[in-house]
Amino acid sequence: MVQVEAKNTPPGQRWIPRFIIYAEFGIPKVDINKYRLIVSGLVEKNLELSYDELKSLADAEYTSDFHCVTGWSVANVRWRGVTLSKIMGMAGVKQEARWLYTISMDGYTTIVPIEDARDPRAIIALEINGKPLSVEQGYPARIFIPHLYGWKGAKWVEKLVFLDHYVDGYWEERGYHERGNVWDEERFKGAGRHLRRRIVGFSNTAEKG
Secondary structure, rough: OOOOOOOHHOOOEEEOOOOOOOOOOOOOOOOOOOOOHHHHEOOOOEEEOOHHHHHHHHOOEEEEEEEOOOOOEEEEEEEEEEEHHHHHHHEOOOOOOEEEEEEOOOEEEEEEEHHHHHHOEEEEEEEOOOOOOOOOOOOOOEEOOEOOOOHHHHEEEEEEEEEEOOOOOHHHHHOOOOOEOOOOOEEEOOOOOOOOOOOOOOOOOOOHH
């Protein structure tokens, strides 16, 4: 039984001892020598970063709980990786950028507001609990933003696209919230809050959390 203080339990969540792994469309094959994280969109400089380059940029390590929109949480997970703010600084994200749209190796997509991407604890995670991510956990890299539900943290992430307008990701297109704040219990969209738009050429598959 996981012991966590009630005051630290987000509304509607229950604590479990370990992650439940979702991979609805299978786990992608990773050729780490060919892997690149691509940063594009509203930036001054497009980036392509290898796994070794990401490891060399790692600037954050902390312990934080993980919360899945389906109602379970895992306490006291140790995360290590590169802050999104560092990557944003390297790319020179333009002032008009309002959203970060992420694309995974399996085609999964999701979107977060730029202010959440700038949060000092928003990271491209490379390690969990002192070990490199397992392929099931999103190796080589996944997004983690502590105050957002897990579906916002794309596993196997390979593209970061900065936009000036909102675009549904996979679960957002199916009614999940535009932001997904855990403490405000932003699980689902309000009726009629957004006209749903998609970027032509971006495919969508699934990875809930």
